[in-house]
Amino acid sequence: MNEEIGPSAWRLTKKALTKAKEQQVAAIIIRMNTFGGMVDYADSIRSAVLNAQLKTIVFVDHNAASAGALIALAADKIYMSKGASIGAASVVNPQGEIMPEKYQSYMRGLMRATAEAKGRDPKIAEAFVDPDVEIPGLVAKGKVLTLTTAEAVRVGLSAGEKNDVAGVLAAEGLSGAELTEHQVTFIDRLISFLVSPAVSGVLILLIIGGIYFEMQSPGIGFALLVAVVAALLFFAPLYLEGLAAHWEIGLFVIGIILLLLEVFVIPGFGVAGIGGIVCIIAGLVLSLVTNDWFDFTVTASEQISSALLLVMGSMILAIAGCVVLGKSLLGTSAFQRLVLQDEQRSQLGYVSGRQKEVLVGKNGIAKTDMRPSGKIEIDGKWYDAVALDGYIERGSSVTVEKQENYNVFVRRQNT
Template sequence: MDSQTLKRFCSLLIGVVSLICIFTGNSIAQEKPTSVYRFSIREEINASAWRTTQQAYLKAETANVDAILIEMNTFGGLVNFADSIRSKILDSPIKTIVYINHNAASAGALISLASDKIYMAKGSSIGAASVVDGQGEVMPEKYQSYMRALMRATAEATNRDPKIAEAFVDPDIDVPELKEKGKLLSLTSGEALKAGIADGEVSSINEILEHEGLENAVLIDHQITWVDSVIGFLTNPAVQGFLIVLIMGGIYFEISSPGIGLPFIVALVSGLLYFTPLYIEGFAANWEILLFIVGVILLALEIFVIPGFGIAGIAGIAFIICSFAFSMVPNDAFDFSLTEPNLLFRSFMLVVISIVGAIVLSVIFGRSILKTRAFKRLVLQDEQNSSKGYVSSVVDFSLIDKDGVARTDLRPSGKVEIDGKWYDAVALGGYIAKGTMVKVEKHENYNLFVRQKFEVPS
């Protein structure tokens, strides 16, 4: 075979191999099934919902899914966490589909507008996103202005009508075909579809997948871990109040009966259970935890070191109350602009009531708790009284005024030998060198107290 023929053969072989690789690669790519990651937002929009969203998007991106489906049924929640979820959806490269199954009010409407597609179950509604306090009262204009800007910017980012989005917040926005002026806008599933806010009115998730061409997709459901459940439980206000009672009760008992140990352990464990989930959720910052520690130190100094009750004690109590309350609400140092005023007030009230309750319960039931059989099992109750024959040491008066010799250097403690026996000794008057003659002056607490013996010249 000549060189020219060999070259043609090699070129043909390379071409065949390339075609095989292309077809094989295509078949492998076609074998990869499409997938959709699904999670739900059914509760109030809060730290737990934000944590679920973060974990769901992380797992979805790791699994390289084709779309994320959020099934929503919420009446709203905290604006700052809704904004965080909104930003997460907008920044994600994965297509996000929201399925409104009944309600997407207030913060739920903001999150829905951030998605690529919105589908609504028949009879569902979206809107009414005005910022209100815990009693349902409309908040001041600065909060409404911020929410209007969020809604408008979100709608613009997802190619929806910003005027309609703003009308969810502002009753003065005029949308004649959808609402009367002076009323907040809320849309039914049919109205949202006509207004271009929703992309479809469906009766099931399967219909959504068909509309999106994902009918053959594998549906991956987000799994809530036990850690998430525990964090959700510990951040419940009722549980937080109970933990504060245990913390303050433990501190009270430890200060009242120093050295017992058990109250300190109860306070320490309760403190960890209180602050740890809040720290994980992004509420409690380092400075807030430090504020609590400083408060406890100031309180202890006031009780044990500084006479009376003054500035240190008052400052300690104030620091402890502030650390508890500030840890419950989102803030940037002392910036609470995104925190509802009533939420901060409710946090302070919960802390104050819990602390007062802890003190009252400790005073009323403190002695009873110390006398319970269960408590006595954990704490040493026996006393070794001298009236029962217990003594720290027996004084041997026969050793007083006896002479001996230092068998080690006394600096000031060491060993001395008297009548052939060695004893622990303490030098009176300073250092005594090894081999020096000594005289016993007294015997206390298992130690002989000796002084160097000087020879009197004859």
């Protein structure tokens, strides 16, 4: 465990514990060097280590700070290398600023309960979080406790100082044991990469941008493919990490459907469109944070705010980029390869196989909403038409103003 405590570390721990249980091992050793991470994932790892039905050992190889200290306390034994440290578990925000008391209170409770579960001094565990806890000869009031290897051994928190895993095995009477190291696979690394905030932001940008371009040019299909692939890359890793649940993904899909209905079926922009946008944002945000049907007990409000800012920022950038760069993108050589550019002009000898009847001046009925294109009916026949007014409601009376080859242009009749 030599990384920030987060989704990747949680997934690694789950897989390692499952594998250890299947192989019926004598003990599992977590070699730790971390400066901490997210409280909710640290709590999940802590619970898994506490409930593991086998001997658990943490070997602190340099650092077990903050969330790392919480996990270490959940193990049956703690060993530390020379020059290592453990502690400093106050809850801070991404900028390193101390969080309000309610977060510190929650963390103190976790630390105290974990220490008690393993027969360790809960006051020491609490001093890792609370600067108001004073322990004579160890930490003065106003300071958060961090223990060196020697100090941890002296107060009984650590079982001893060891130079490496072999020394830990020897101390536990397992010198002749077969040691299996849990390997981080390419898939594990790929998932860790995809769930990083930066990559998640880019994927959200591609999802929104793809949907926008598909609505602007629905006949191309390439933009929709980009949006679908980006959505799969966004939700699949989060689902595997246990973050995105079925209902959160379903909420996102419902939002897309509502938005499409608003654009192509329901006239104007109202409840369906607003509801669709809300569902899309909610599905994306909720997939990024730990919750159980909106129960955010172990999720700090800052994490929810960060997820919301990530989603909203990515969506705003996507829409702004589409509006500003849309025309430029359509004119690039790379994009032109995706669409047909050849024109069959009458001046070059291209003519249609049959001449369409003259419709100019005739009256008809709009059979669909025209936005501006749609269907009209004239003398019992249906035609594709374009509204010169921009938008004509279904059932309105229309008049054909002009006809260019197979394109029919109409206006709403004045009442």
